[in-house]
Amino acid sequence: MRVGVIGMGSMGMGAALSLLRAGQDVTGCDMREAARAEFAAAGGRAVASPDALPEGTEALVVLVVNAQQTEAALFGEAGAAPRLAPGAVVLSSATMAPDAARALAAKAEAAGFLWLDAPVSGGAVKAREGAMTVMASGSEAAFAAAQPVLDAIATKVWRLGDQVGIGATVKVVHQLLAGVHIAVAAEAMALGIRAGADPRQLYEVVTSAAGNSWMFENRMARVLEGDDAPRSAVEIFVKDLGLVTDMARSLDFPVPLAAQAQQLFTAARGMGQGGRDDGFVIRVWQTLTGIKLPGEG
CATH class of the missing domain: 3.40.50.720 (NAD(P)-binding Rossmann-like Domain)
Structure with a gap:
């Protein structure tokens, strides 16, 4: 073919x-x-x-x-x-x-x-x-x-x-979950670092327990290595979560978690991180709180 x-x-x-x-x-x-x-x-x-x-x-x-x-x-x-x-x-x-x-x-x-x-x-x-x-x-x-x-x-x-259109609809809903999961994974890791937890031990605990998600396991592994080469970039989720909020608005349907996650990715892009791996939305918290990320010297 x-x-x-x-x-x-x-x-x-x-x-x-x-x-x-x-x-x-x-x-x-x-x-x-x-x-x-x-x-x-x-x-x-x-x-x-x-x-x-x-x-x-x-x-x-x-x-x-x-x-x-x-x-x-x-x-x-x-x-x-x-x-x-x-x-x-x-x-x-x-x-x-x-x-x-x-x-x-x-x-x-x-x-x-x-x-x-x-x-x-x-x-x-x-x-x-x-x-x-x-x-x-x-x-x-x-x-x-x-x-x-x-x-x-x-x-x-x-x-x-x-x-x-059904395929597109399901993908937009999927991206709601993916974007929120990445944002909350970064938030959790940043909070643990700020509170003094060892980030590698935190990762091992979460990935063996009920709070784990595929996105936490996948994206935070790269954060631990300081590997921000884009597999899926921050700016992709600015776009995709925008599709989520647009679709929801057309249906008079509230999506507060998706909207908040989009703001976090937008903030990361505004910081010049739009082309970096999407897990590095964690740099929003780094900027706000001064935490030191693993693998960053």
Whole structure:
């Protein structure tokens, strides 16, 4: 199957490599030369612009940041749409508002393409293992066309219905939990440090007890090492928690915890930490209280 992957960040690179291992004919697309070089070194083809994808591409995975980038990747001046085969399936995997997902699907379907609303989760490690979770909705035809791609990139595919927008809705709710969990993990670690607890012992206790969460275990491990290289950046949760609050506002639904978490990520970005790993939202507390973080000298 001729497959394109637009956006070879931490998740997109994993998806592209997993498709390559599965024997698919994969072309990755990313404006960053380093990403293209990494994929080429693994045996894949890589291009800098969506309009350079191979003609007749049958499936396209779009793993960019948001709806605006997704639309540009497909229908912009240098978009991929003219390179797609008639009836090709697009797997839209950026986190976006449900209304945006529906609008993009309508535009793609009018152009003769199938659309799968297919946000993903799992992190960079799972992506490289071909073990992501996909929260998908779309027509039976879209699921059938996308099956070889889904088989390669995911170990769990949730079929959430035939209406585009349901996948996006579930991902937005998921991001509410993810963002709040990261923020409270950082708050707890910062409080422990300020109170004099050894951060490594605190980590060991929490990860063996009922208060643990996947986000505490994953993100605070990097805080302990002072490793703020972004797997998922602070600014991503400024955006994603904004989607949560926007969706909730449209439903007259209060989300006070999500709103507070968004303010913390916004504060971290305002401090110049937007490009750092999202667990380093802990630097908000560091700035406020003067605590010394592990691994920072």
